[in-house]
Amino acid sequence: MTARTLYEKLWASHLVREEADGTALLYIDRHLVNEVTSAQAFEGLRIGGRKPWRIDTVLATADHNVPTTAARASGIDDPISRLQVDTLDANCRELGIRQYGMLDPLQGIVHVIGPELGATLPGMTVVCGDSHTTTHGAFAALAFGIGTSEVEHVLASQCLLTRKLKSMRINVTGRLPTGITAKDIVLAVIGRIGTAGGTGYAIEFAGPAIRALSMEGRMTVCNMAIEAGARCGLVAVDDTTIRYLEGRPSAPTGDAWAQAAAFWRTLASDADARFDREVTLDAGEIEPQVTWGTSPEMVTRIGGRVPDPSREADPVRREGMRRALSYMGLAADTPIAEIRIDKVFIGSCTNARIEDLRAAAEVARGRQVADTVRQALVVPGSGAVKRQAEAEGLDRIFVAAGFEWREPGCSMCLGMNDDRLAAGERCASTSNRNFEGRQGAGGRTHLVSPAMAAAAAIAGHFVDVRHF
Amino acid sequence: MRAFTTIDGLVAPMDRANVDTDAIIPKQFLKSIKKSGFGPNLFDEWRYLDIGEPGQDCSTRPENPDFVLNQPRYRGAEILLARENFGCGSSREHAPWALDDFGIRVIIAPSFAEIFHGNCFKNGLLPIVLAPATVSRMFRETEDIEGYRLRVDLATETITTPLGDRIPFTVDPFRKDCLLRGLDDIGLTLRHEADIRDYERRRRAVEPWLFG
16 A cells, blocks of 8 residues: 555545545534634524434534623623623534533633533644634544535534645754744744644644644644644544543543543554655754734744844845735844744633743743733633632733733634734734734734743733744 | 635725735634635624624624725625735634625736635635736726726636726636636545545554644
């Protein structure tokens, strides 16, 4: 048998049928649902007189709209947000869908709770009406973000209509230096290949620096595969994967566990598998990353400077850089470490897991948020992460340092609730997108790792966490 | 779904790369549970001088006169000319819903983000990929010739310019067929119900833990 990539194995094992023109029906094992992209899909199902195909594969939670203050116990004030959350509740009740509603102790960001519950397993296909579904690829699951029409399609047929992708392997060689995290790896990758570099590809992240990452680090890397344009990111199964999953509530048990674990270990690219494109990065050369513009590819190292558009040869790129600097209120050649910030956001499906909070707390311990920083938010990714952090005393470290300790949700990553930037405010954020207006109309986002965000909160400007 | 055959439409040039879905339809407008009504908030942050919130009457809001779609010569455009990686970012289908509700039927760009590209086809919008040099030429012509229109014929996969040039394009054959006939994906897929059931039986034998 010819050598196959991990992507090819997962593709083949989910192929229901493939037409001569390459259009394929791919079977879906796990369907994650949120409040923002599902209401119209459920409505479409009702109008079409169709029933969900396999309700046991669906798992729902409200994450985008939910307030993160303790006041949420008394409900959502914003009537439009409330209607969306209530609509999800009603749809789940009507169809018997397993849901972790806003006040459930296990509620959280869908891409945090899926893995946490063991609802994401190796060898699965996972879809969700959210582009950051790429996160679940860390488990060697083929995981795609889909639109609302596709949410309805998967509900009705358990299948996704799609085409086979090309394959890219990103090899991260060497050892990650102290103070450098999964977030820095993935930002460096996007800086290298660009925000459209992965378009048309499934990206497998490989190499010793990826193998050395925890599952949480691998999730951070796969989470941002979409920011490189890729529909999915993947990491092969190894001992780290199996250890993470054992004992999770929805993971198989007993004989089924042994059988599953043995099967999962086959989920890696064969040694001589061929990829359509290979990219290699040396982990040893990665430094803490900070974005300076309005696209995740506009990124540099903490020791760097804001680039000068006049040195860019390509006219479309040059104009894009000029526009980004104007929006960001930055002058060319400004040292990154001299950029002062107004707010800090530690959270999101990229960086709101327990290891992220530990890394940030380690920096914040015994220090104070700078007077010039108006707000520093820590928003755990789930109820389980929040309780674990509280058991370890991380909440007390944050609060003593001047951070706000919040309830779980997507929060200021996209500001669909009240957690937003005001126009002109500058934020050190552990989220995934620095697009114009993403965190609030006119808000200015710089993407960094949790440790770098915490250090910026203390210093009031970006600072190299390795020497902090 | 509404069918797409041909269109003869006014062209508006959106001359920036990496236009993302947060720009196309900002998040505060994603709270609707309907598919319609997003048009007045298309490109909200670029289009208006104030900050947009759901439920406003957009007809009384101050428009940004510099924004391309507000310029008199581009009012009523049905074809959007764009740059690389149009539609990057989130999977929100509200982006094509907003473009459609505004009146855009065709988007021409050197490349699209994949999720957005797929979402267009499912809503009767036609995204067309052309070579960067061809797109750049269209940008020049659009700016030089007021009232620049293109005729887009999906059946023959050709665009005809006012100068008489005929530019070929290609569309995935399955997507083309669905658009031309206005077919609903779900109905098509459910014709293969027996195949899906067969697949489930085979798979259950290999990975039984996935079928509780």
